Amino acid sequence: MKSFFEKTSYQELQERLEQITENSKANWGKMNGAQMFNHCQAPIKIALNKSDVTMKSNWFIKMLFKKMMYSPKPYKKNAPTPPQFRSTGNFEFQKEKAELQKWMDELWADRNNDNREPHPVFGHFTKEQWGIMNWKHLNHHFEQFGV
Known part of the structure; x- marks a missing residue:
């Protein structure tokens, strides 16, 4: 399984991010590109x-979904998004793209952190x-937009 913390995987994500333009259309779901960029920051x-x-925290949700977060099985298209992570507002495409890039860069710089908060x-x-979870989530949404 690929990981956000592997150099080649991270570089691939960077290249794919650059390929998403304001004209890119989603292959599934309701978000536009700016909303997706905003969502991916969370x-x-x-x-x-x-x-x-x-x-x-809910023990049932934790038991049901935790392993799915980092398993090799891809996320399902149109899977429900928790309300706290829905990005339905009007966002400026270039600003959100730059913000996602900034957060990706910060996580990459922090890749050797062995003591993350739960x-x-x-x-x-x-x-x-x-590393797997962050790669898997970005991969899911980049595929959503055809890259």
Whole structure:
């Protein structure tokens, strides 16, 4: 499984990000490109402990979904998004793209961190799991936009 923390995988994500333009259309889902960029920032901020999103931990949700977060199985198209992570507003494409790039750069710079705070819903993840989850989420949405 690829990881955000592997140099070649990170570089691939960078290249794919650059290929998404204002004219790129989603192959599924309701988000436009700017909304997708905004949405993709949230999990990265959580990994960096810089998120202000509040969520309740639920043992059932944790048991049901935690392993799916970093398993090799791709996320399903049109899977429901928790309300805290929905990006439905009007966002400026270039600004959100630059913000996502900034957060990606910050997480890359912090890639050797072995002591991340627990995820607010799913609890502790290893460094390897954080890397897989972040790659998997970005890959899912970049594929959504055809790259």
